[in-house]
Ligand SMILES: NC(=O)C1=CN([C@@H]2O[C@H](COP(=O)(O)OP(=O)(O)OC[C@H]3O[C@@H](n4cnc5c(N)ncnc54)[C@H](O)[C@@H]3O)[C@@H](O)[C@H]2O)C=CC1
């Protein structure tokens with residue numbers, strides 16, 4: 001059964017590409033979530049992604065205590081298609097038309113494949129957009145805040161495992177050195193962590209070299225002998241098959257939808273590996289954007305809320321242990337309580 005309030009699929013009048021907007025829930029407020037511009041073998045895979053990603057946004061906002069609902073947009077690019085500047089603009093204007101037609105039920109921001117300049121183009125058509133560049137009144141790139149929020153989650157896990165929040169001397173494997181992953185790797189290196197890194201884009205290796213990190217092939221890094229694995233690329237990286245190969249004590253990262261299926265959280269738990277739900281660890285970017293742009297709080301207040309992810313994760317780990325649950329279940333239950341307490345809209 002469809003679990004979503006509204007799903008719009010529209011063939012862009014300019015680009016002729018499928019523009020998908022999934023609004024999962026507006027129980028806590030109008031939906032928000034990023035725009036993913038990515039390649040898919042079949043556009044229906046993009047639809048599946050939009051459905052899962054938008055549901056995760058609902059939980060992300062609920063656990064973060066923000067009055068927004070879950071949504072996500074996906075433009076499914078056929079494999080191998082590259083967008084030049086003109087074509088990219090057409091795609092973004094198509095997306096903007098769909099968002100505008102929803103009358104405020106959904107506002108977009110950046111996700112994989114998009115950034116603040118793309119939000120500026122969308123903002124030419126519709127006001128329902130955030131993370132535009134600061135010169136246009138937006139809060140800019142979300143990824144440094146997402147990286148900082150993930151670091152806060154890592155500190156909470158380090159405290160639980162090693163009795164100290166410091167990551168100095170810990171070994172971490174960062175999978176994906178994109179906007180969030182590279183920023184997070186820099187923060188971790190500055191804290192004295194020993195890094196192993198990878199990306200499918202070989203050009204990213206220079207970021208690892210710059211940080212003195214060990215480079216591993218993408219298909220080898222999950223089983224690296226490190227303290228913590230940090231998924232920072234795309235989803236479904238943890239499966240029923242590969243959990244058995246892990247050698248780390250925790251998996252904590254910003255990548256959305258890391259589990260191929262929800263049951264993988266139980267498998268990790270049975271192996272004694274702490275998994276922090278991605279929708280908790282990755283909330284820093286959207287916390288900063290929504291707090292400053294929609295709730296008009298100052299930068300310091302927003303940063304404090306991003307830093308509070310450390311406390312949120314610490315509390316979740318404690319609740320999970322006390323009640324004999326996985327952290328995933330403890331987080332799902334917290335989100336469900338907050339959603340059911342919200343007045344019907
Ligand atoms: N940008 C943000 O503020 C937020 C991002 N996220 C999530 O964090 C993840 C990363 O996002 P961004 O850094 O913004 O995207 P990005 O597009 O800048 O970076 C993704 C990186 O992952 C690499 N990659 C893709 N598949 C890979 C694989 N199989 N193995 C290794 N590397 C691979 C890509 O080459 C790219 O360098 C995504 O899952 C995104 O949904 C979550 C919350 C906020």
Ligand SMILES: CC(C)C(=O)C(=O)O
Nearest residue numbers: 033034109142285286
């Ligand atoms: C960065 C925001 C917009 C988002 O989509 C997410 O947190 O996944």
